[in-house]
Amino acid sequence: MSASFLENPFHRLGFWGRQHELRTIRNRLFSDPPQHCVIIGETYVGKTRLLSQLAAPQGTTDADELKKFTMIYLDCVAYTELTKQSDYASALFWWELYSKLQAALQAQDSPTITKPKLSMDQELIEIAFQAKSELEDLLRNHKCPVIILLDNFEGVAWLPIRNSHWLRSLGQSYCTYIVASRHLLYLLYQYDPKESQFNLCPCGSMI
Numbered sequence: 348m349s350a351s352f353l354e355n356p357f358h359r360l361g362f363w364g365r366q367h368e369l370r371t372i373r374n375r376l377f378s379d380p381p382q383h384c385v386i387i388g389e390t391y392v393g394k395t396r397l398l399s400q401l402a403a404p405q406g407t408t409d410a411d412e413l414k415k416f417t418m419i420y421l422d423c424v425a426y427t428e429l430t431k432q433s434d435y436a437s438a439l440f441w442w443e444l445y446s447k448l449q450a451a452l453q454a455q456d457s458p459t460i461t462k463p464k465l466s467m468d469q470e471l472i473e474i475a476f477q478a479k480s481e482l483e484d485l486l487r488n489h490k491c492p493v494i495i496l497l498d499n500f501e502g503v504a505w506l507p508i509r510n511s512h513w514l515r516s517l518g519q520s521y522c523t524y525i526v527a528s529r530h531l532l533y534l535l536y537q538y539d540p541k542e543s544q545f546n547l548c549p550c551g552s553m554i
Contacts, residue, residue: 365393369400372525376401376416381492383518385500386527394527398496401525417493419447423502430505434471437506438463441478441513444495448485479513486521493522500526 368386375382386394402418421443429436439462446458460481463474486493497503503510518524 365397368397372397372401373413376494376523376525377412381416381494381523383523384525386525387529388527389529395498398498398525398527401494402496415491417448417451417489417491418496419444419451419493420496420498421447422498424499426502426505427499432465433505433507434475435463435465437510438471438475438478440503440506440510441475441482445478445482445485448482448493452485452489475510479517483517483521486517495522495524497524497526500528 372384372386375384386397388394398420401413402420421440423440426436426440429439442458442460442462445460446462449456449458460474460478463471503514514524
């Protein structure tokens, strides 16, 4: 494996290629209201680099205009490894989304919800719902558009189906999603559909 693959793509200085895709995504973000987008591609084609350029634009003509959005990035790859602890993965997913948005909007405050642990006695479903509700309150009270960037979105496919409903509900009123994922066809070969609670993406447009 090349050493370049091991670098954190959010720390690289340059951005080359994929300008057409970048312009397409930005055009959809600048529409009224902003449109959801799905970035489909194999490993190492540059999906994460596209998301990083959106979250921290450098040297582009519309970089200042992109700053009107609040961008929240979350890598969902870890949830794929928690298939046997789906309720824990669900609680962790919503807590991480909530804590990242809370840090972006209210950096002076600490999260009011404790990070879920597998050993916790609390009901994990209740923690997930509480974190989702707190996230919803933050989105509802924030005037600027919030864009949630979900990388390796196939990791969310293993979460219980209620998470898909919650994501769709938030996306209809309070935020815009840009998700990056391998093609869903590959997932059918990678996972057993008889055992999976496979959820579809909450977005409509595909890049």
